[in-house]
Amino acid sequence: MSDTEAVIEVDDLRDALGWRTVVAAYLSMPFDVSRPRSLISPEHAARVADEVRGLPSKFRTFRVSAAGSDSDDMLRWRAAIADATGLVDDENDAELLIRLRKAEGGGWEVLLRLTPRPLATRPWRTERYEGGLNATIAAAVVRATHPSPHDRFVDLMCGSGTLIIERLAVGRPALCVGYDISTDAIAITKTHLRNAAIRGAKVELHNADVLAAEGRFDKLVVNLPWGTSVGSHAENETLYPGALAAGARLAAPDATFCVLTHEIRVFEAALAAQREWSLVDEHRIFQKGHWPRLYVLRP
Numbered sequence: 001m002s003d004t005e006a007v008i009e010v011d012d013l014r015d016a017l018g019w020r021t022v023v024a025a026y027l028s029m030p031f032d033v034s035r036p037r038s039l040i041s042p043e044h045a046a047r048v049a050d051e052v053r054g055l056p057s058k059f060r061t062f063r064v065s066a067a068g069s070d071s072d073d074m075l076r077w078r079a080a081i082a083d084a085t086g087l088v089d090d091e092n093d094a095e096l097l098i099r100l101r102k103a104e105g106g107g108w109e110v111l112l113r114l115t116p117r118p119l120a121t122r123p124w125r126t127e128r129y130e131g132g133l134n135a136t137i138a139a140a141v142v143r144a145t146h147p148s149p150h151d152r153f154v155d156l157m158c159g160s161g162t163l164i165i166e167r168l169a170v171g172r173p174a175l176c177v178g179y180d181i182s183t184d185a186i187a188i189t190k191t192h193l194r195n196a197a198i199r200g201a202k203v204e205l206h207n208a209d210v211l212a213a214e215g216r217f218d219k220l221v222v223n224l225p226w227g228t229s230v231g232s233h234a235e236n237e238t239l240y241p242g243a244l245a246a247g248a249r250l251a252a253p254d255a256t257f258c259v260l261t262h263e264i265r266v267f268e269a270a271l272a273a274q275r276e277w278s279l280v281d282e283h284r285i286f287q288k289g290h291w292p293r294l295y296v297l298r299p
């Protein structure tokens with residue numbers, strides 16, 4: 001098991017559908033067999049079919065992800081699964097993802113993804129925004145702020161609104177504000193907020209440079225431009241110190257400021273050069289080949 005995985009026992013699989021900080025949830029089925037070929041038996045295929053019927057989502061198609069999924073043995077196993085479940089084997093656009101891998105303690109493990117799309121794919125996200133944050137990571141950033149109903153919450157650079165929507169999803173703060181210098185970003189955030197339709201949610205959005213923003217907030221978040229697809233490394237040399245100073249100007253005395261970035265050297269240099277914020281926690285995050293970091297700061 002990799003260090004980005006966790007095994008959790010649940011009474012009801014539907015509970016897993018609400019896990020906001022989980023990228024994807026699978027039902028794990030261990031099989032005491034030494035080779036995948038042994039899984040082809042009708043008895044094993046029937047066991048998989050039973051579990052598929054008990055999943056909280058209904059599926060019409062499946063695909064198998066396994067080493068050698070086009071080998072003769074795998075093709076026979078896929079045919080056995082199609083027979084037993086009545087689902088269509090569709091490599092291109094399948095709803096049910098079935099993974100097969102060696103189990104840690106010996107034998108083999110079949111993993112059935114509980115949902116047609118990963119949990120990280122939120123239904124409200126209809127618009128593409130360059131640099132839009134993965135919603136699972138956004139939920140983890142929000143969690144690091146220790147949300148409370150009294151929060152005056154601000155996202156200094158809200159982009160497509162991911163952090164704002166993930167904040168609202170765990171309860172309404174007293175005040176919820178988003179800044180972004182891009183007109184497109186604000187329009188997309190509005191669309192996503194409408195899609196998310198979170199009851200009673202009121203959000204103030206400012207299409208403005210946050211470096212000139214005013215206000216008083218207890219919980220501040222920002223997903224800074226990484227200088228790759230959004231912004232540039234050169235601009236970040238001045239933007240990062242500016243964002244820290246803007247955060248300090250907007251912060252209440254006991255505020256928490258959560259900063260996510262991939263531009264580690266530039267951010268750490270900016271942090272070292274100022275006196276308003278102290279680092280209280282730091283997390284490395286794995287995002288498909290990138291290792292952004294979350295910095296938790298206090299005044």
Ligand SMILES: C[S@@+](CC[C@H](N)C(=O)[O-])C[C@H]1O[C@@H](n2cnc3c(N)ncnc32)[C@H](O)[C@@H]1O
Nearest residue numbers: 131132133157159160162180181182209210223
């Ligand atoms: C990495 S993106 C944020 C993505 C966002 N978390 C999301 O999920 O879509 C960084 C954002 O910072 C905004 N930005 C850059 N400089 C800014 C400034 N001075 N004031 C406000 N927003 C700024 C950009 O327009 C961009 O939308």
